[in-house]
Amino acid sequence: MNAALKAADPYMAVKNSFGFDGEWLIVKEEKFRVSGKIYLLAFGKAACAMAKAAYEVLGEKIAEGLIVTKYGYAANCVDDSKITVIEAGHPVPDENSMRGALAGVELAEKVGEEDLLLVLISGGGSALFTLPEDGISLDDKIQTNELLLKSGAKIYEINTVRKHISKVKGGKLAKLVKGTVVSLILSDVVGDPLEAIASGPTVSDPTTFEDAHRVLRLYGVWDKLPESVRKHIEKGLRGEAEETLKEDLPNVHNFIVGSGAIACEAAKRKAEELGFNAHILTTTLEGKAREVALAIGSLIQEIASRNRPFERPAVLIAGGEWTVTIEGEAGLGGPNQEFALSIARKIAGLNAVVLALDTDGTDGPTDASGGIVDGSTLENLKTAGIGVEEVLKKHDVYRALEKVGALLKTGPTGTNVNSLVIAVIP
Numbered sequence: 001m002n003a004a005l006k007a008a009d010p011y012m013a014v015k016n017s018f019g020f021d022g023e024w025l026i027v028k029e030e031k032f033r034v035s036g037k038i039y040l041l042a043f044g045k046a047a048c049a050m051a052k053a054a055y056e057v058l059g060e061k062i063a064e065g066l067i068v069t070k071y072g073y074a075a076n077c078v079d080d081s082k083i084t085v086i087e088a089g090h091p092v093p094d095e096n097s098m099r100g101a102l103a104g105v106e107l108a109e110k111v112g113e114e115d116l117l118l119v120l121i122s123g124g125g126s127a128l129f130t131l132p133e134d135g136i137s138l139d140d141k142i143q144t145n146e147l148l149l150k151s152g153a154k155i156y157e158i159n160t161v162r163k164h165i166s167k168v169k170g171g172k173l174a175k176l177v178k179g180t181v182v183s184l185i186l187s188d189v190v191g192d193p194l195e196a197i198a199s200g201p202t203v204s205d206p207t208t209f210e211d212a213h214r215v216l217r218l219y220g221v222w223d224k225l226p227e228s229v230r231k232h233i234e235k236g237l238r239g240e241a242e243e244t245l246k247e248d249l250p251n252v253h254n255f256i257v258g259s260g261a262i263a264c265e266a267a268k269r270k271a272e273e274l275g276f277n278a279h280i281l282t283t284t285l286e287g288k289a290r291e292v293a294l295a296i297g298s299l300i301q302e303i304a305s306r307n308r309p310f311e312r313p314a315v316l317i318a319g320g321e322w323t324v325t326i327e328g329e330a331g332l333g334g335p336n337q338e339f340a341l342s343i344a345r346k347i348a349g350l351n352a353v354v355l356a357l358d359t360d361g362t363d364g365p366t367d368a369s370g371g372i373v374d375g376s377t378l379e380n381l382k383t384a385g386i387g388v389e390e391v392l393k394k395h396d397v398y399r400a401l402e403k404v405g406a407l408l409k410t411g412p413t414g415t416n417v418n419s420l421v422i423a424v425i426p
Contacts (some may be wrong), residue, residue, distance in 0.1 A: 348378035
């Protein structure tokens with residue numbers, strides 16, 4: 001786990017990706033002439049680490065900057081009076097999310113034709129950098145966000161809706177900039193589609209109002225939406241509201257500098273160093289947490305009992321994004337905790353251990369980053385009087401895992417590249 005997190009470190013991802021020689025900004029062998037001012041805009045859960053790396057390269061050349069990150073994530077951030085740091089709400093946006101986005105818009109509009117705006121984007125940017133369209137209140141945006149998060153919709157589907165009720169997502173931020181835009185992006189979306197990461201504020205967007213409407217209908221959210229959101233999407237369906245950016249702008253350049261795949265590869269290398277037969281099953285795992293857990297658990301069961309399809313000692317690694325669908329009231333937990341509790345049923349009695357981690361260190365609205373379970377966890381839960389099926393039904397997994405010492409707590413990791421599963425079968 002530590003090897004994976006280190007490889008996904010946003011500071012090193014930025015530091016290793018670009019340089020500045022006093023005249024040219026160099027990103028992955030591409031060069032951008034800087035004849036005017038350089039402005040810095042960073043938002044997301046890894047914003048501070050990314051900004052720190054950029055600041056060490058550019059230093060006094062930065063004319064002005066803004067960093068927007070999650071509460072508690074601003075420790076060791078850039079300390080310069082020219083750079084404003086705002087902490088805001090995630091996964092549910094708050095007033096500071098809106099304040100940060102407004103400040104970001106003001107900064108973008110200052111960038112002249114000879115200037116360059118360096119944008120550092122990481123996961124969580126959708127909530128942390130929020131500016132609803134006219135007529136939609138922050139409360140309405142929050143309510144929409146909560147409905148989507150509880151619906152079981154995939155992150156790219158949620159972002160499809162977010163982009164169409166936002167003034168800055170779906171390439172709309174990039175449209176405000178007269179000068180050159182260079183975006184360095186840390187991906188937290190399965191498959192690394194640029195338009196989905198933080199809802200693609202600097203990227204052209206293939207999704208439409210029709211797509212947003214379809215997602216809301218598919219997950220049963222449409223009739224529960226605030227009236228202002230429904231009205232805006234209906235306006236879009238009639239062609240009366242601005243669509244997201246539909247073509248790449250010649251002054252805008254986007255680069256992926258870190259992802260979940262890189263983290264998985266590092267975990268594999270570490271496992272091999274330790275003498276295991278290590279295998280990356282996938283870096284694009286998706287689905288409901290309890291269901292994909294059972295699928296991975298079945299493979300572990302086959303290896304532990306029959307030494308196939310991989311020989312012991314084996315390590316299995318998977319990255320992706322799993323979801324939880326909540327209907328009615330729910331307890332405390334998160335997708336990785338639910339994954340861990342669910343897989344505990346499948347590996348009961350086996351010589352195996354499984355770790356499920358949200359790489360940002362925060363799984364759902366909790367202080368846990370996930371769970372770590374082994375062949376004895378299910379029996380321990382029964383001894384403690386905990387009914388696993390009932391707990392999963394109520395989505396109250398945090399307290400169950402806590403009671404048997406199976407919660408995983410890393411604290412904020414400073415990165416965010418999807419979720420990660422590591423299974424060890426000795």
